[in-house]
Amino acid sequence: MSGYATPPLRPFQITFDAATAVVDPAGPVLTRRMADLEGLFRDQRAWQELRGSEKVVYSVHSSPVPETPRELPQSITTISPGELSGELFMTKGHQHPDPQGEIYLGLTGTGGLLLFDGAEHAWLDMSPGTIGYIPPGWAHRSVNVSADEPYRFLAVYPGSAGHDYQWVLDHGMGARAVRLGDAFELVPYGG
């Protein structure tokens, strides 16, 4: 058996329920509440008022494939519907310290994939069956654009890519997604 993770992985099946985000066999589960999203929303005063909230903004259910070189882990992210002073619920966003491509596959609900390479931003509308391609070098954040439904997607990414969350605090994401009537608009990040 040729192994790269420790202990070496054998071939195995992973099943998931797109309606519940349950991944089987299960790996790590990450739960993000307001307190975990410091410095990310535009309205810092509103964030301060809600930072003690127990409400889950998003969760990430990973498969057991580890984030180690040569492996290809996957995870399912669920973003709750909601907003903070009009800014739509979103993931922290991150850059890959080791620049490598990633894909997101929409599972349920409607969302968007906001990307930023430090100079320009891009937005991809996401719905079930859509693949969003994240080229190496583009920081990425997901946003739930629905007012009432969770937005859920499957991510597949090289195990050596890593997650640099500080990059987004230092550079922003180029734009923010803000509720506009029944829809939303992208506004400048600093605006």
Place this chain on the structure above:
Amino acid sequence: MSGYATPPLRPFQITFDAATAVVDPAGPVLTRRMADLEGLFRDQRAWQELRGSEKVVYSVHSSPVPETPRELPQSITTISPGELSGELFMTKGHQHPDPQGEIYLGLTGTGGLLLFDGAEHAWLDMSPGTIGYIPPGWAHRSVNVSADEPYRFLAVYPGSAGHDYQWVLDHGMGARAVRLGDAFELVPYGG
């Protein structure tokens, strides 16, 4: 813009139709007939008789993401139902010259993922919504186990992994999937 492929890729959406295997935007399409599968089926005499057949054994529709380092390409493979002297229709199978993990996600029909690391083999049953995890170092081949339906899956793999088809001709795949009544069985590769 930070680019790694030439020309650099920008973020973009890829949609696919699980019922037809149409990928939009489309990349390369590969079509394999009997003549492309020399040396792979157990019954070489039967293969010789059918080597001129126009029947498509399987096809691979790729997205436009190129197979270059740091990118994460995807493709949809469709294997026709069928068999040659009882051996179920299958892909050529390959090893990654640069050992890296890969995932297959079942889309339609029922199939199997046969893996071999040079010493032992493994088999994963595949159906819609199942992810088969291919650890680095395991050669992999897909098989359609249905007698009447195509088996179709989405593959996601690192762009630098590569495809070594000769490895399978040199080492085999550890086992063969052979029709047994309404089901199938795995038999020794050399048997």
